[in-house]
Amino acid sequence: MGHKMEFTRRGVMLVLASPSGAGKSSISRALFEDDPNIALSVSVTTRARRTDEIEGKHYHFVDVTTFKRMQEDGELLESAQVHGNFYGTPRAKVEERLSSGRDILFDIDYQGTLQLYEKCRADMVTIFILPPSIKELRRRLERRAQDSVGTIEKRLRNARKEMDHYREYDYVLVNEDLEDSTSRVRTILAAARLERSRFLQLDNFVSDLQNQIDSLPKTEG
Ligand code: 5GP
Numbered sequence: 001m002g003h004k005m006e007f008t009r010r011g012v013m014l015v016l017a018s019p020s021g022a023g024k025s026s027i028s029r030a031l032f033e034d035d036p037n038i039a040l041s042v043s044v045t046t047r048a049r050r051t052d053e054i055e056g057k058h059y060h061f062v063d064v065t066t067f068k069r070m071q072e073d074g075e076l077l078e079s080a081q082v083h084g085n086f087y088g089t090p091r092a093k094v095e096e097r098l099s100s101g102r103d104i105l106f107d108i109d110y111q112g113t114l115q116l117y118e119k120c121r122a123d124m125v126t127i128f129i130l131p132p133s134i135k136e137l138r139r140r141l142e143r144r145a146q147d148s149v150g151t152i153e154k155r156l157r158n159a160r161k162e163m164d165h166y167r168e169y170d171y172v173l174v175n176e177d178l179e180d181s182t183s184r185v186r187t188i189l190a191a192a193r194l195e196r197s198r199f200l201q202l203d204n205f206v207s208d209l210q211n212q213i214d215s216l217p218k219t220e221g
Pocket residue numbers: 017018019020043044047078079080082083087088089107108109110111112113
């Protein structure tokens with residue numbers, strides 16, 4: 001026979017969460033670079049666009065009225081208010097990607113993660129990323145320099161609260177070195193892709209193996 005068994009698998013919902021500045025975006029970027037099977041779930045947000053952000057790539061930027069309408073119409077799989085702005089995950093693309101065996105990366109906070117746990121725990125693998133120190137976290141936030149000093153302070157205070165939630169995640173990584181952290185995320189994703197629950201044809205495959213045993217000619221003794 002010599003052919004390789006190929007099962008169709010369901011996609012992975014990979015959630016990366018961390019306080020702003022812990023390195024989540026850099027890890028995601030590195031992940032996308034060499035893995036065409038995973039793409040970012042592009043959220044809608046009411047936050048103002050930063051100068052380096054592209055509509056439709058980083059976020060869909062919407063006003064509060066549009067956001068509320070999407071929420072009421074059930075277009076969002078989860079939603080939350082973070083740092084005073086609204087964020088949400090559009091539902092439509094998620095199921096389409098998962099059922100065609102493609103993976104999705106979610107850059108969402110713990111409130112959104114908890115909502116997704118309620119709806120689709122079996123599809124999810126979640127990772128919480130911590131900064132190696134607060135000095136480093138502040139340095140990364142300042143280097144980004146997109147936000148005002150007040151915003152940086154607000155994000156630091158928010159980081160403290162966000163850190164309370166590390167226990168709600170499957171894995172925790174301390175992001176000291178980008179390459180090392182990215183490699184760990186790749187390993188987690190590789191294992192998640194192999195989980196039994198993703199292989200929908202396994203029942204049939206095993207039944208078929210069993211039927212083949214059942215139909216073997218009976219031998220005496
Ligand atoms: P930022 O404004 O820095 O892009 O994101 C702020 C926070 O909002 C981050 O912790 C990010 O993970 C979170 N966030 C972004 N999009 C979503 C979303 O669709 N849902 C939820 N619950 N959080 C989000």
